Amino acid sequence: MGTLVRQELNPHSSLYKQIANAVNEGKLVPEDVIFALLSKRLEEGYYGGENGFILDGIPRTRIQAEILDQITDIDLVVNFKCTEEYMLKSSESEVLHIGSSKDVGTSWKKNVHVYSEQAKSVEDYYSKQKKLLNFQVSGAPADAWQGLLAALHLQHINALTSSQKLTA
16 A cells, blocks of 8 residues: 555645645545545556455554455455564664664554554454454564465465566
8 A cells, every 4th residue: 555655646646735744744644545546556457457466554444444345355364463572573673774762662562552453353354254364473574475375375486576476
């Protein structure tokens, strides 16, 4: 979803002002804008001969999941799960690259709690439809990739050469 939003961050886009205002205020882009972009992209893909897609960053709430179900058919939802310790370790290393932060632990835990509450309702929604695959992430990205392929019962695919095919 971030890619679709960034593509619209040019002054010639009809959605530029709405997106730029949200970004400049540190807010999320309004849902109506997000779903308009998503609907447009899915329609373009359909008419372009695409027969599938991968979404990242949406849905974040049950309401978004219900809206998404009105827009398109969802076959499978892969829920990447990891421990709080793993996420904290990842976020701390990210902060080291960006700059220092005194309250990483406190603000991070608050954000994780809010996210977990929202995610739980989405997990329940797709679990009831038997579309949810929980996938535990605990190691390096290459290990996670191989584990995901195995969980999806896919043959080995070289991530470097296939990533464009999987996300295009």
